[in-house]
Structure formats: structure tokens, C-alpha cells
Amino acid sequence: MVNPRIIAKIESEEPTLRLAVLIDADNAQASVIDGLLKEVASFGEATVKRIYGDFTSPASSQWKKVLNQYAIKPVQQFAYTTGKNATDSTLIIDAMDLLYTRRFDGFCLVSSDSDFTGLALRIREEGLTIVGFGEQKTPDAFRNACHKFIFTEYLRPTVQAPEVSPSLIVPAKQKIDVIQSQSQSSETKQPENKQSFAKKFPREFIVEALENSYDHTGWAHLGTFGSYLLKLQPDFDSRLYGFKKLSDLVKTRTDVFQTTERTIPGTDTKVLYIKVR
Structure with missing residues (x-):
């Protein structure tokens, strides 16, 4: 059953959930963090924000620049051996510890890794809301284990439009015609830098x-x-x-x-x- 507070979000009612946001640094990009936290805020309050990874690795350098800015607590996890992901285990253990405190209404799991499918299902069994964030490559198993799954490609910053020369400014009447034309073709309308993310209306x-x-x-x-x-x-x-x-x-x-x-x-x-x- 879909949590009714998720449905309330559909029409932008006041957010009510107390949320734990857990980020897998190995499977998420720092470029989405601003949009991601704004999306989380539309559901409720992020009372816990933690990110898991090996921050001594060059691959995690992008995250170091934003942790303090967004008040995200880093959880350092060294790799025990090559080819094994210790980060996942640490995140799952922390999630279960937080779950048993009974202080949260839901969890936001940020990863494109199907290894978190079991965790999402376990959280649902406790009657809590589970919102997933990941790229389009995220396996269906993890997506479907969540009450709501949001593609992080959509959360990336948009490309700022270049300045327009005064000689190229469109007259007001033409602007109205263009807007009406775009409205009629809204099924295919997408931001310029998200064309590859466009989907056909189902x-x-x-x-x-x-x-x-x-x-x-x-x-x-x-x-x-x-x-x-x-x-x-x-x-x-x-x-x-x-x-x-x-x-x-x-x-x-x-x-x-x-x-x-x-x-x-x-x-x-x-x-x-x-x-x-």
C-alpha cells in the first residue's frame, strides 16, 4: 500500500515526514545534491543526512566539496579488499540501527545499486515510507521496492541559457504564438539538456x-x-x-x-x- 503522505505530496500538501537520508557515494553524483535535497524537503524534514564511502579515494573528491555546505555527515568506510563493496554493508547496518530507534517516518535511499532492494523491502515491512533516488540504470527490483522512485538525471542543474542579442529579441506577439505552440506539443517538451531523458507519454x-x-x-x-x-x-x-x-x-x-x-x-x-x- 502506498503511504498516504506520499500521495499528499502529489498535490504539494505540507510535508509531514521525518526522514533519514542515506547516500551511497559510490553510486551517486554530487552534482544532484541540491535538487535531491529540495526533493526530499517536499516530502518532509531530513532529520538525518549521511553519506557513505571511501573519501580518501579520488572518486569521492566531488563529494568533499559539498558535505559542509549541505550539512551531510560523512561516514568513512575503507575498502577491506579489492572488488568488494564495504560501503553497502555499512549503510545497511546504519539504516537498521536508525530503523529500530522508531524516530523516523521514512527513509530516502540514494543509490543506483540493486543491493539495497532487501533494505527497502525491510523498511516497507515496518510500515515506513521508502523513497528511492537513482539513475535510469537502476534495476527494476530496487525501483519497485520503493513507494516512490525518482530519477536523479532530472535533478541535475539545468544549463543556463546564453545571453540574447537585442537584435534577436522576439516581439511579444510572436512570443505568445510560440508559447501556445509549445503548449500544444507539451508531450514532447523537455529541457534542452535533458533530451535524452525524455519519455513518450504512456x-x-x-x-x-x-x-x-x-x-x-x-x-x-x-x-x-x-x-x-x-x-x-x-x-x-x-x-x-x-x-x-x-x-x-x-x-x-x-x-x-x-x-x-x-x-x-x-x-x-x-x-x-x-x-x-
Whole structure:
């Protein structure tokens, strides 16, 4: 079952989780740390931030520059022998120690290594939220062991646009036309430096998930729909298809969805319901 507080995050409700963030320095890049911690903050508070690796190794030099800046506690682990990864064992032991303190609502595991699949499953068995972060190469076993899995390629800094010569400035009317054109083709819209990360909109999967989320009225609450998507595919993320939030995706893709808003009885709050067009 997907933790309801993960579903709350889908529509940017206030974060509530107390999280332990554990980073495998051997299988994560320092360039993603800023975006990664911002993503963690959207789920809750990172009360523990630890990174594991051999920081005497040249391969970990990139991490040394950011540890103090982001208040991440390094856990030094020398390699016992060539070809064996002692870092994984240390991280897993620490994770279990933290788990048994009962002070946390969830864990964020940052690695592309399938060796952490068993740890993720064990944390889930305790009823805690598990959020995974890793590259696209991360094996399905680890992705699916998490309640939510986020690709770190998306978290890398964007390339700053070059300065534009005044002679090349586009008139306002043309800008509007361009924006409208881009909106119509939002399925393929991606940041320039993330073209290789673009994914084709999974229409068949989306429609099937939505049809299985309907209530007795033939409509699906957006939160119920989002919950079902994550149960089927923990690495589903509307940002992969050019939309910041799931609600933006369903409102924009009018070729797939019909939407309506309902007022919660006794309040002025409106909630979004959707169905297949």
C-alpha cells in the first residue's frame, strides 16, 4: 500500500515526514545534491543526512566539496579488499540501527545499486515510507521496492541559457504564438539538456490506471488516481512528460482526460476529479 503522505505530496500538501537520508557515494553524483535535497524537503524534514564511502579515494573528491555546505555527515568506510563493496554493508547496518530507534517516518535511499532492494523491502515491512533516488540504470527490483522512485538525471542543474542579442529579441506577439505552440506539443517538451531523458507519454498505461480508479459515479479523485499509478509504477513522475504536477498533466492533456471540480461538503475546498475522454 502506498503511504498516504506520499500521495499528499502529489498535490504539494505540507510535508509531514521525518526522514533519514542515506547516500551511497559510490553510486551517486554530487552534482544532484541540491535538487535531491529540495526533493526530499517536499516530502518532509531530513532529520538525518549521511553519506557513505571511501573519501580518501579520488572518486569521492566531488563529494568533499559539498558535505559542509549541505550539512551531510560523512561516514568513512575503507575498502577491506579489492572488488568488494564495504560501503553497502555499512549503510545497511546504519539504516537498521536508525530503523529500530522508531524516530523516523521514512527513509530516502540514494543509490543506483540493486543491493539495497532487501533494505527497502525491510523498511516497507515496518510500515515506513521508502523513497528511492537513482539513475535510469537502476534495476527494476530496487525501483519497485520503493513507494516512490525518482530519477536523479532530472535533478541535475539545468544549463543556463546564453545571453540574447537585442537584435534577436522576439516581439511579444510572436512570443505568445510560440508559447501556445509549445503548449500544444507539451508531450514532447523537455529541457534542452535533458533530451535524452525524455519519455513518450504512456497513454495506454495511464488510461488503464485511470479506469481502475473510478468511484461509483464513474469519476476518479486525483489522489486516488495518483495512488494507483504509484502502486503500479513507483518511478512514475509527471515531470518526465513535461508537467510539474499530476494535476497539470491531466488538465493540459484534454485529448485524454475530462476534468471537473467538486466542493467538499461543509467547506470551500474544491477537489479535482477526472475520467477518460
